[in-house]
Amino acid sequence: MDRATGVYFQNMTGKQVAERLKENDILLIPVGSTENHGAGAPYGEDTFLVTRMAEAVALETGCTVAQPIWYGSHPAMHLGMPGTVVIPEDVFCAYLRAVIAGFWNTGFRKQILINGHGQEYVIPNAIHQFHKKYQVPAVLIMLNWPTVIPNYLKDKVEGGPFETPFRHADEAETSYSLALFPEMVRLEDAVDNDPKMSIPRGHIDMGGDVYQYPLPGHCVVGFGGLEVIAYPEGVIGKPTLASADKAKPGLEALFDYMVELINIIKEKYPPGKLPPIESITQRPREEIEAVLKGPLKRGGRHIYTIAYPP
DSSP: OTTSTTTBGGGSOHHHHHHHHHHOOEEEEEEOOOOOOOTTSOTTHHHHHHHHHHHHHHHHHOOEEOOOBOOBOOOGGGTTOTTOOBOOHHHHHHHHHHHHHHHHHHTOOEEEEEEOSSOTTTHHHHHHHHHHHHOOOOEEEEEEHHHHSGGGTSBGGGTOSBSSOOOSSSHHHHHHHHHHOGGGOOGGGOOOOOOOOSSOTTSBOOSTTOSOOSBOGGGOOSSSOOHHHHOTTSOSSOGGGOOHHHHHHHHHHHHHHHHHHHHHHHHHSOTTOOSOHHHHOOSOHHHHHHHHHOTTSTTOOOGGGTOSOO
């Protein structure tokens, strides 16, 4: 992250940020986790995936990247796995909400939270909580990268490139890691297992909601055991089958979409432009105009004059 020149907010000076906001006020926030990914992959795999994705897209589009969220929310099945740091949903939402508020107050009123972990059912809560609490003009998006490119993550049974279904720390995830940060993967140490399905395939989604089965994986309890008991290897599948080449077409498609999305935002809302006040809030107009100016301009105020704690 220290080598990604001109990308990371935390690496910039106040003058650099001020100049950057004039050209591009879109912020990418990688939201990862710290969790067990088996003997051959790093604990920060989810975080590294979305940070490398954000870096690549920021270099292409001129967006700014926030240093990532390292600790995330987890579905119940992850409880107890060594190395997995589980943040309760209420704490996680409050934390993200505060991050959004801090960057909004800085001038980044357009934010894309890039999710790299099984918490796609939690992050939207933080976004909507922010909007309900502050009711200020903003563009806030959660981008769950697996659902952007589902056909590039599926197994061959459903037309994808992989031998095994998309799960956790498996063939597919490890392939994307090899394509984005091979220096942190030790494929020679990877250990496979044989996932068991408690009910016939086609009902419960197996990971990332890429199959779009009727029951999203994180919306079901009772059809599988704790990972620490059922999959002590820290993987669900066969990471030894991974290769960077299997991931490259999917990454190209993902990057193309992310660039397209950012260009759409820039066209709809150029730097300094936001959804009109009257369309998103019934707060007094003078109150909203003041926080839009920001705390350092004459007549301006900081966002926490509307609500605190964030």
